[in-house]
Amino acid sequence: MENEIIFTILALVAIVSSIVMISAHRPIDSALSFIVTLVSIAALFALVNATFLFVVQIIIYAGAILSLILFIIMFLNIKDANLPDEKHKNKWLMGTSLIVAPFSYILIDLIMRSDIAVNGIAAENFGTIKDVGLTLFSKWILPFELVSILLLVALVGSVTLSKKED
Amino acid sequence: MNTVLILLPLVLTILFSLATVPILVWMERRIAALIQDRLGPNRCHINGIRLGGIIQSVADMMKLVFKEEFLPSHIKNKFYYLVAPSLAFMSAFLTFMVIPYADNITINEKTYYMQALPTDLGVLWFLAFAGLGVYGIILGGWASHNKYAMLGSMRATAQVIGYEVAMGLSLVSMLITYGTISLNEMVTYQSQSFFIIPAWGIVIQPIATIIFIITAFAETNRAPFDAAEGESEIVAGYHTEYGAMKFGLYFVAEYIAMAASGALIVTIFLGGYQLPYLNTNDLINNFELVLWLIIAFAAVTSIIFFKWMKKHNIFEMPGLDEKKVYATLIIGFTAFAIVVMSYYALGFSEGSSVGVMILQFAIFTVKLFFLHFVFIWVRWTLPRFRYDQTQKLGWNILLPLSLVNIFITAIVVVGVNYGS
Numbered sequence: 001m002e003n004e005i006i007f008t009i010l011a012l013v014a015i016v017s018s019i020v021m022i023s024a025h026r027p028i029d030s031a032l033s034f035i036v037t038l039v040s041i042a043a044l045f046a047l048v049n050a051t052f053l054f055v056v057q058i059i060i061y062a063g064a065i066l067s068l069i070l071f072i073i074m075f076l077n078i079k080d081a082n083l084p085d086e087k088h089k090n091k092w093l094m095g096t097s098l099i100v101a102p103f104s105y106i107l108i109d110l111i112m113r114s115d116i117a118v119n120g121i122a123a124e125n126f127g128t129i130k131d132v133g134l135t136l137f138s139k140w141i142l143p144f145e146l147v148s149i150l151l152l153v154a155l156v157g158s159v160t161l162s163k164k165e166d
Numbered sequence: 167m168n169t170v171l172i173l174l175p176l177v178l179t180i181l182f183s184l185a186t187v188p189i190l191v192w193m194e195r196r197i198a199a200l201i202q203d204r205l206g207p208n209r210c211h212i213n214g215i216r217l218g219g220i221i222q223s224v225a226d227m228m229k230l231v232f233k234e235e236f237l238p239s240h241i242k243n244k245f246y247y248l249v250a251p252s253l254a255f256m257s258a259f260l261t262f263m264v265i266p267y268a269d270n271i272t273i274n275e276k277t278y279y280m281q282a283l284p285t286d287l288g289v290l291w292f293l294a295f296a297g298l299g300v301y302g303i304i305l306g307g308w309a310s311h312n313k314y315a316m317l318g319s320m321r322a323t324a325q326v327i328g329y330e331v332a333m334g335l336s337l338v339s340m341l342i343t344y345g346t347i348s349l350n351e352m353v354t355y356q357s358q359s360f361f362i363i364p365a366w367g368i369v370i371q372p373i374a375t376i377i378f379i380i381t382a383f384a385e386t387n388r389a390p391f392d393a394a395e396g397e398s399e400i401v402a403g404y405h406t407e408y409g410a411m412k413f414g415l416y417f418v419a420e421y422i423a424m425a426a427s428g429a430l431i432v433t434i435f436l437g438g439y440q441l442p443y444l445n446t447n448d449l450i451n452n453f454e455l456v457l458w459l460i461i462a463f464a465a466v467t468s469i470i471f472f473k474w475m476k477k478h479n480i481f482e483m484p485g486l487d488e489k490k491v492y493a494t495l496i497i498g499f500t501a502f503a504i505v506v507m508s509y510y511a512l513g514f515s516e517g518s519s520v521g522v523m524i525l526q527f528a529i530f531t532v533k534l535f536f537l538h539f540v541f542i543w544v545r546w547t548l549p550r551f552r553y554d555q556t557q558k559l560g561w562n563i564l565l566p567l568s569l570v571n572i573f574i575t576a577i578v579v580v581g582v583n584y585g586s
Contacts, residue, residue, distance in 0.1 A: 028308065032246075035301070055290040063297025064330065070304050071323045074316065128286075129347060 007047060014040040023093060025083060027073050031066060038062045052129040171278040175267060178527070179282040182429065182534065183262050183422045190421045191223040193535075194542050201546045214485025230417075233410035240311055241407070247309035251408065251415035254302025258423040260295040264288050265429045266350040268439050268526035269446040271519055280523065281350065288349040289337055292430055293330075296385055299423060300326040303387075303394065303404045306416070310407035318403025321553060322394035325384055328560035329391075333381035335568035336374040339575040340434055343371055349430075353438030357445035364442035367435035373571045375435045377564050382427035384560065387420065389545040393553045428537035429530075436533055439526035446522060453518035456525065457511035461504050468500040 017036035024030045042057035136144050196219055199206025207222040215221070241247045263283040271278050285291065300323055307319020344352045358365045368375045384391040395403035405416045432438060440446075449456055472493065479489055510521060551559070 032305075051285065051287055052290075055287050055294050058294035059290065059297060063294060063300075064327065067297070067300050067304065067323055068327060070301075070308075071320065071327070074304065074308055074320060074323075129290075 003047060007044070010040045010043050010047070014044070023089065025086065026080075027078060028070070031070050031073055035062055035066050038066065049128075052132050168276075171271070171273070175280050175282045178267050178280075179262050179265075182265075182267075182531075183259055183425055184418070186425060187418050187421045188220060188223040188227060190425070190538060191226065192218075192220045193538060194545075195219070195222070197539065197542045198546045201543070208481070211483055211485065214483045214488055215491065216483065216488060227414070230411055230414040235411070236409050238310075238407050241309065242311060243309045246305050247407075248412070250302050250306035250309060251412050251419070252302075253305065254299055254419040255415045255422070257295045257299040257302065258419040258426060261292050261299075261426040262422070262429065264291045264349055265426070265433055266353060266438060267530050268523045269354070270350065271523050273519065279350070280526075286348045288347045288352070289341065289430075289434070290347060292426070293334060293337070296423070296426075297326070297330055299385075299419070302416070302419065306408065307404035310404070312407055314400040314402070315404050315406045317400045318394045318396075318406070321396075321400075322387060322404060325387075325391060325394065325556055325560070328557060329381040329384040329564070332377055332560060332564035332568050333385060335565070335572060336377040336381065337434075339374045339568070339572045340367060340371060340378075342572065342575050342579050343367075349433050349438075352434055353440060354445070356437040357440045359443055364437065366437045366442070371435075371571075371575070373567065374575075375431075377568050377571070378435065379431060380559075380564065382431060383541070383544065384556070386423040386427055388424060388541060390548040390551050391556055392550060393556055396550060424541055425534070425538070428534055428541060431537055432530065432533045436537075438533075439530040441529060446526075449522045449525065450518045453521055454511050457507050457521070460525070461507050461511065464500055464503055464507075468496050472496060 014037050017033040017040065020033040021030045021037060024033060038057060038061045042054045042062065045051075045057060046054040196206040196208075206219060208216060208219040210216065210219070210222040210225050212221055237244070237247075264281055264285060264287065266279070266281045268280040271280065283291070303319050303322040305319075307315040307317075307322070310316070340352075341347055344355050346352060346355075352367075356364070356366050360370075363369055383389075387394050393399075395405065400406075405413055408416060441449075475489065475492060479492075
């Protein structure tokens with residue numbers, strides 16, 4: 001019962017802040033409400049006992065990536081005059097949500113019918129650091145290494161691009 | 167007993183973080199004075215009682231609390247402006263939650279954790295919330311709408327992003343060594359000893375220790391890495407536009423962050439609540455002997471303190487005679503403590519596990535205050551790094567060094583485990 005109340009509150013916070021994120025006028029508002037979304041999703045992970053995912057979500061997304069994004073937003077020093085004029089934003093939002101509504105109804109219906117919804121709270125050792133590590137390095141070792149190479153390529157690429165300028 | 171033991175670590179967290187701030191401010195000023203060969207604040211008193219100058223920091227806190235809450239008129243984003251200091255404060259406070267103050271204690275077959283948050287996440291929790299602390303600075307600087315504040319917060323962000331990498335990597339080498347992320351298990355590991363050397367983190371991983379201490383200084387914006395508030399270049403950095411208790415929150419948050427990193431350094435590298443060569447079971451089994459040693463220690467130190475006070479406390483203040491008050495208090499307290507301890511030491515009553523717990527609190531506190539002393543010592547000894555030097559140190563020296571350290575650690579750990 002308590003879990004359901006906490007889940008509802010966190011889910012509402014996540015949804016509202018993600019709506020604010022896509023509809024906010026200024027980039028800094030978007031970035032900050034994105035942090036709220038990420039932290040509440042991290043809390044949802046903690047609620048289903050995935051402690052490692054919870055802490056990694058906060059370290060990587062909320063702690064590192066978003067502070068980098070905020071840093072860049074501050075660095076660009078965007079003025080109100082630079083922002084696009086969004087006159088019919090509310091109409092667009094209403095219209096698109098009306099169009100999307102039937103599809104999301106189908107999606108919700110699908111999820112409720114599948115066995116994901118029935119499972120509820122996961123097993124005791126689901127998502128702990130040991131479990132995640134063992135699964136990653138035994139079952140998914142090839143995709144894991146491929147992803148790390150992909151990240152390395154992006155890293156080297158960004159360094160080369162920034163070196164070219166001077 | 168149940169509730170007391172569960173609430174105890176929470177109360178200790180508040181004591182170690184919030185309640186030590188006036189003492190830290192006092193330490194900062196008096197040690198600065200000691201290093202610069204002057205006296206420091208020591209005249210502020212309540213009816214003659216000065217507590218060596220602690221009353222001065224209490225007076226400063228009162229001033230901050232009762233100052234007018236002033237909101238500069240050019241601030242457009244009032245919400246961000248007001249929420250920023252509390253973000254900094256909150257994340258600094260949350261980092262403290264996972265520090266173990268004593269070993270897990272078992273009473274009536276029930277185990278109690280001496281951490282405010284009994285989780286196994288340990289180090290990762292610290293990294294997560296230490297990283298969130300920078301939002302307070304970014305938002306404060308941005309919402310202040312001021313060039314200096316903006317510059318200060320951008321410096322702070324760049325610095326924290328750069329040093330967090332090296333900090334995380336130096337922690338990874340410690341994780342490989344200890345084989346766990348739970349802070350309490352790390353402390354238990356450190357109670358062993360190789361030959362005659364205690365297996366403290368600082369002994370088995372000196373490079374990681376140095377990297378972690380440097381990055382902890384940078385992460386908490388303490389000197390010599392306090393370019394974010396370099397008052398000679400950018401007025402006061404991110405808190406230029408803040409006054410009264412809004413500034414007070416930033417001020418307190420900095421000290422709490424310093425205390426939290428100090429506590430983590432103690433836990434990971436300096437053996438936590440353990441004494442060298444003595445693990446918790448040894449202490450519990452030889453509790454009577456330990457108590458006699460403490461009694462002797464208490465008697466000797468109070469006599470030494472008494473003589474030192476008589477020699478140095480020479481100011482004449484109006485009101486009560488300070489020396490007499492302290493002398494009565496010290497003699498009374500020492501006598502009371504000795505009577506209580508001899509009651510247990512003579513074996514009239516069984517209280518060894520609780521006694522050892524209190525002893526471990528004391529050891530942890532002593533180590534933590536030693537770390538505070540080091541933090542302040544460094545601040546008043548080293549000049550501030552220039553901003554580009556800070557970045558160069560972080561990316562060009564600490565990052566490769568910590569990577570090499572991980573590599574060597576992994577080879578050694580695998581080699582040792584391969585043989586056995």
